[in-house]
Structure formats: structure tokens, C-alpha cells
Amino acid sequence: MANETKNDLFSKCFNYEESKKVQAAGLYCFFRPIEETTGGNVVTHGKKRVMIGSNNYLGLTHDKRVIEAAKHAIDRFGTGFTGSRFLNGNSVLHEELEEKLARFTGKEAALVFATGFQSNQGALAALMGKNDVIFSDQENHASIIEGTRTAAGKTIVFRHNDMEDLERKLKEHRDQFEGALIVADGVFSMSGDILNWPAVHALAKKYNCRTYIDDAHALGVLGPMGQGTEFHFNMPNTADIVMGTFSKSFASVGGYVAGSKDVINYIKHHARHFMFTAAMPPSAAATVLECLRIVQEEPKHLENLRKNAAKMSTELTRMGYYTLGSQTPIIPLLVGDDMMALAFSQKLYENGVFATPVVRPAVPEGCALIRTSYMASHTEADLDYSLTVLEKLGKAFGILGNPERKAAMDALAEKHFGKRGSQKAAGNVSAMFA
Ligand SMILES: Cc1ncc(COP(=O)(O)O)c(C=O)c1O
Known part of the structure; x- marks a missing residue:
């Protein structure tokens, strides 16, 4: 860096390459600028996408x-x-x-x-x-x-x-x-x-x-x-x-x-x-x-949220995703290493679904997640569309329907997440109704 001096406070900034490398690989899925939103859907980079990466659980931003x-x-x-x-x-x-x-x-x-x-x-x-x-x-x-x-x-x-x-x-x-x-x-x-x-x-x-x-x-x-x-x-x-x-x-x-x-x-x-x-x-x-x-x-907002979260939890578990036993509208999907999570998020995005990855140090090595979350205002069509894309990409990435990988993931998930890692602990969103 041309203007770097000896013992320069900014050396770490000049030498910081990680985000640039991910950007160069076309896998940078952060700071996506939202152009329009209805809550359940967003327009980014000129295209409408289903938002399953927000915390707008009751969908009240557009009430x-x-x-x-x-x-x-x-x-x-x-x-x-x-x-x-x-x-x-x-x-x-x-x-x-x-x-x-x-x-x-x-x-x-x-x-x-x-x-x-x-x-x-x-x-x-x-x-x-x-x-x-x-x-x-x-x-x-x-x-x-x-x-x-x-x-x-x-x-x-x-x-x-x-x-x-x-x-x-x-x-x-x-x-x-x-x-x-x-x-x-x-x-x-x-x-x-x-x-x-x-x-x-x-x-x-x-x-x-x-x-x-x-x-x-x-x-x-x-x-x-x-x-x-x-x-x-x-x-x-x-x-x-x-x-x-x-x-x-x-x-x-x-x-x-x-x-x-x-x-x-x-x-x-x-x-x-x-x-x-x-x-x-x-x-x-x-x-x-x-x-x-x-x-x-108006209890209907919470009822819708629970209905939508229960549907997604049941379907994602049925497909074979590890959801770490989530019982709430936040449903993580265990996908593997950090690069895989970034690539998976990027493919989701290209296929019209907006969700973000969780990578190290937030999770242990090899245990990167896609954090998905659901809203009261998602329509059946939004959810069905997301499920279709998640199933298609899960198979394409070898996360689903791959017995060899499943054995390795079982061991990894059990090691790092204990009982939650097991698919047996798969989400029981109905516990939310308790
Ligand atoms: C568990 C938890 N606590 C606190 C915060 C901080 O809240 P805010 O983003 O409203 O400042 C967040 C935000 O993501 C959170 O997830």
C-alpha cells in the first residue's frame, strides 16, 4: 500500500483481504441493497426475491x-x-x-x-x-x-x-x-x-x-x-x-x-x-x-407465524436438513464449511430466495449454517417456492440425499451441537404452542 508507514495503525486495513477474496469469488452475500420491500418479499439487484432472512416475525412493518x-x-x-x-x-x-x-x-x-x-x-x-x-x-x-x-x-x-x-x-x-x-x-x-x-x-x-x-x-x-x-x-x-x-x-x-x-x-x-x-x-x-x-x-398474526414456522420446520426436516432442533421461527440449516455456506446462499439468491449464512467464528469449523426465518405475512406461495428451491439446491450441493455425507455430518453435528445436532432432535415447532 503506497502510503503505508512504519508501525502504521492502518496496516491491518491495508492487509485485510478476506472480504475482497470472497467478493472476487462472486460469493459475497452481505450488504445487499434493498430497493423495495413488502416484508415477505424484497427487490434487490432489480429482482424480486422471497425474504427468509429477516426478523420481521409478525410482518408488521407494512401494516x-x-x-x-x-x-x-x-x-x-x-x-x-x-x-x-x-x-x-x-x-x-x-x-x-x-x-x-x-x-x-x-x-x-x-x-x-x-x-x-x-x-x-x-x-x-x-x-x-x-x-x-x-x-x-x-x-x-x-x-x-x-x-x-x-x-x-x-x-x-x-x-x-x-x-x-x-x-x-x-x-x-x-x-x-x-x-x-x-x-x-x-x-x-x-x-x-x-x-x-x-x-x-x-x-x-x-x-x-x-x-x-x-x-x-x-x-x-x-x-x-x-x-x-x-x-x-x-x-x-x-x-x-x-x-x-x-x-x-x-x-x-x-x-x-x-x-x-x-x-x-x-x-x-x-x-x-x-x-x-x-x-x-x-x-x-x-x-x-x-x-x-x-x-x-389480534392473535391472528402470532397464529400465522406459528403456522408458517411449523410448516417450514416439518418440510425442511422431512427433506433431511439438520435444523438443530429449532422450535421457533428461526430455523437454521446445517450445510458444512464456510465456503459451502457462502456458495449455497449465493445460489439461493440467484434462485430468488434471500437468506444469509452464519460462518466462523459464530459457529465451529465445518458447521456453517444458513439462517432461515419466517414471518406471519409469508404466503403459502412464498413458502412453497422457498421449499422448492431449498430442496433443489440441497440435492445439487450434496447436502440432501447423500448417505456418505450424512454419516460425516451426523458425527460433526453431534460433536458440536450435542443433542441438538442429531436429526432425531429435529424441530418440533408445535412446542411453541405449549
Ligand atoms: C439476541 C439479540 N439481542 C440484542 C440485539 C440487538 O438489537 P438491535 O439490533 O435492536 O440493536 C439483537 C439484534 O440482532 C439480538 O439478536
Whole structure:
């Protein structure tokens, strides 16, 4: 690089080749610019494609009432609050939203942040002191990992949803610290796995820990009305803190934490990611308020989501895909190595289906996934079309109908994903109805 100097901070940038190599191979499936969207379908590079890679679970981004609510808020408040809620950007919309979210999630109080990422980072950093400890699931979202990095104190990672490992670590380390918090996603974002909340809750009681569930993918999805993980297990208000985002089922952007009044008030006055960043804009707050009304008054959206997810889980499993036992609308497909996942995504795209790969370091070597996810607003035709393409390409790539490869994949999947890797653990989406 012409202008590189000795000990140059930017050397790593000049030498960064990975993305360029994937681009040169024609396999770069990131940052695809969306030209138009109806939610279930998108137009990219001039062509309409079925979107099975989004988090728009309830399909509310295009609901006319939601759009009207957002427009109305812009008419009333303008396009932004141009400041932090702490100082000049707080509004009646934020406060109404907090009150309604607290009621919906069964907590005393809630606090709305500008993004879900900031909610996790801000709340964890505010709560943890230097003598405290976080026990964090290995598959937790990047925002929790960043939160544990920003927070004072120690973080101990336990194997994904492995309660024996969690207990082992609690036994070994709990007494060395003052406060302790167990943090986990309610629905894990890449695998669609549901947290074993009853077991985590019991261990937290036994070892005197507080608990924190990230319900980003459970809000609007799990529980009778989509209230989240605690409600899925019929254990309302058993977690100390529940966090959620509006960037998925609630069709917008923003996030929150909910818990007891004192804890929320403490976070409100200590979380720098809340106090020193601009407020969620009016259109977003009004969007979420309208989504919250719709999910409580119209069960058909959640029913459709469950019907669509159940259909896809049944069909993909029947074809022979490994879905890691997913019981949610996130249905991962185990395909093999990273290049295979990139090539598979690219072929899906060329065939009119938009889904994204999950590669190292998010998954172990040789265990790359295609993360597929489904919406209430997908039509039968959208789903059938996606299934036809997935079956055709699965066979063309030797992922399906290849006994030799199947034996190798069985071993790999079992090794890295344990019981979830087995095809016997194939998705039972009907468990969502429990
Ligand atoms: C589990 C989980 N938590 C937190 C976040 C961050 O939320 P947001 O994208 O709304 O900032 C995400 C987003 O992908 C997520 O999947």
C-alpha cells in the first residue's frame, strides 16, 4: 500500500483481504441493497426475491395502521428529538411506551433505549461492579458480549444451554464474588434455540444470582401473546430483568429493559448508553406503540407465524436438513464449511430466495449454517417456492440425499451441537404452542 508507514495503525486495513477474496469469488452475500420491500418479499439487484432472512416475525412493518401511526407521530413531533432523553429528547411517547411495555411483560417498570444493542451494553455496564460476576451463555448475542466487556467485574462463559456446565461454574466461582448475574438470550438468534429458563431460574435461586433474559427474538414470538420467554414457560415475572428490541417483531428500531422500579430507576441514572445518546425517534416510538396494541388485540398474526414456522420446520426436516432442533421461527440449516455456506446462499439468491449464512467464528469449523426465518405475512406461495428451491439446491450441493455425507455430518453435528445436532432432535415447532 503506497502510503503505508512504519508501525502504521492502518496496516491491518491495508492487509485485510478476506472480504475482497470472497467478493472476487462472486460469493459475497452481505450488504445487499434493498430497493423495495413488502416484508415477505424484497427487490434487490432489480429482482424480486422471497425474504427468509429477516426478523420481521409478525410482518408488521407494512401494516397500514402501523405506517399511519408513524406518519402521524412525524406530523406531531417532527422527524427526531435531536437529543438524549435525559436532557432534551424525552417525550410522552417514550413514557407511554414504557408504561405499556411494563404491563405487557409483567414487570413494574421499563426503560426505552435507542437500540437493543445499547440496552444490553448500557444495562450490563451500569449494573456490574468490579467485585461482581456475570455467568453468560456461550451463544449469547454480540451486544451481551460487548456488555460484558464494557462492564466491570468478571465474566464466566458457560456452554450453551448446558445446565450441568452452568452449575459446575456456579459451584466453583460464585463464592469468590459479591453480586452475580446469569445472562442469556431467551431465543438464541442464530440457532433459534429456546433457553432452558426453568433450570436457569432454579440454579439462580440455589446460588443466589440475579437473572437477565434477552428476549430480542422472543418478544412477539413466545408466550400466549408474544410476551416472551417467561410466559412461554408459564413463569411470568420470574426473571429479574428482561431486555427486548423493537427491531424484530415490533417493526422498528429501539430497545428496552424491564424489571423492578428500583432497578430500572438505577439503570436510568447510570447507563451511559442511555443518558448520552439521542432518543429513539418519534416515528419509531409510535410504530412500537401501535404494534403493541395490535399484538394484544389480534392473535391472528402470532397464529400465522406459528403456522408458517411449523410448516417450514416439518418440510425442511422431512427433506433431511439438520435444523438443530429449532422450535421457533428461526430455523437454521446445517450445510458444512464456510465456503459451502457462502456458495449455497449465493445460489439461493440467484434462485430468488434471500437468506444469509452464519460462518466462523459464530459457529465451529465445518458447521456453517444458513439462517432461515419466517414471518406471519409469508404466503403459502412464498413458502412453497422457498421449499422448492431449498430442496433443489440441497440435492445439487450434496447436502440432501447423500448417505456418505450424512454419516460425516451426523458425527460433526453431534460433536458440536450435542443433542441438538442429531436429526432425531429435529424441530418440533408445535412446542411453541405449549
Ligand atoms: C439476541 C439479540 N439481542 C440484542 C440485539 C440487538 O438489537 P438491535 O439490533 O435492536 O440493536 C439483537 C439484534 O440482532 C439480538 O439478536
